[in-house]
Amino acid sequence: DAEITQSPRHKITETGRQVTLACHQTWNHNNMFWYRQDLGHGLRLIHYSYGVQDTNKGEVSDGYSVSRSNTEDLPLTLESAASSQTSVYFCASSERGQRETQYFGPGTRLLVL
Amino acid sequence: RKEVEQDPGPFNVPEGATVAFNCTYSNSASQSFFWYRQDCRKEPKLLMSVYSSGNEDGRFTAQLNRASQYISLLIRDSKLSDSATYLCVVNGNTGGFKTIFGAGTRLFVKA
Numbered sequence: 001d002a003e004i005t006q007s008p009r010h011k012i013t014e015t016g017r018q019v020t021l022a023c024h025q026t027w028n029h030n031n032m033f034w035y036r037q038d039l040g041h042g043l044r045l046i047h048y049s050y051g052v053q054d055t056n057k058g059e060v061s062d063g064y065s066v067s068r069s070n071t072e073d074l075p076l077t078l079e080s081a082a083s084s085q086t087s088v089y090f091c092a093s094s095e096r097g098q099r100e101t102q103y104f105g106p107g108t109r110l111l112v113l
Numbered sequence: 114r115k116e117v118e119q120d121p122g123p124f125n126v127p128e129g130a131t132v133a134f135n136c137t138y139s140n141s142a143s144q145s146f147f148w149y150r151q152d153c154r155k156e157p158k159l160l161m162s163v164y165s166s167g168n169e170d171g172r173f174t175a176q177l178n179r180a181s182q183y184i185s186l187l188i189r190d191s192k193l194s195d196s197a198t199y200l201c202v203v204n205g206n207t208g209g210f211k212t213i214f215g216a217g218t219r220l221f222v223k224a
Contacts, residue, residue: 035214040121040216041216042117042200042214042215042216042217043157043200043214044214045212090156090157100145100147100202100204100212101147101159101162102159104156104157104158105156106155106156107155107156
């Protein structure tokens, strides 16, 4: 069955370290998204991609970067982790033209000490 | 003012009860609307789209009121398994990507 996976599921790191969160989908979806979810804020968009070599900034992109070298993967990199980036990170994907019907991965819980 | 606002709850209801949530949005140009469900410590999953004329899916009814800029979700005959957080999602095609998730309304259904 097609799916979307994230790794690691849990991560503890220190401030200043570079961290990369992986997202892999087998739906063959063109669109992929990264969100963070914090209490009281709902899901906030970090970056998104509409296809290979396409990346766009979302609402809260500062301190994060993504790259899209193939259809299946959209890794999220925290360039220099900060305590404010402690959060739950969700990756999602959707079909071309169906931005809102998104399929989410299980999430990565990141703690920055 | 947040672009999408929901009452965070929690709503505590007994099994079999009917419960309704509202979600207000600020952008009158918003074009499409959805409800997602998120179980505790899980990922969000699409529950249903919201159509202008209103729509039902089993025990769930979604409605849109463009004039007052809100959408609603009605759950009839609540089940224990309905306990979750319900996220309102609003999209406006005003250029770029503009899908906004509400912070969610928590529902607890008790036996």
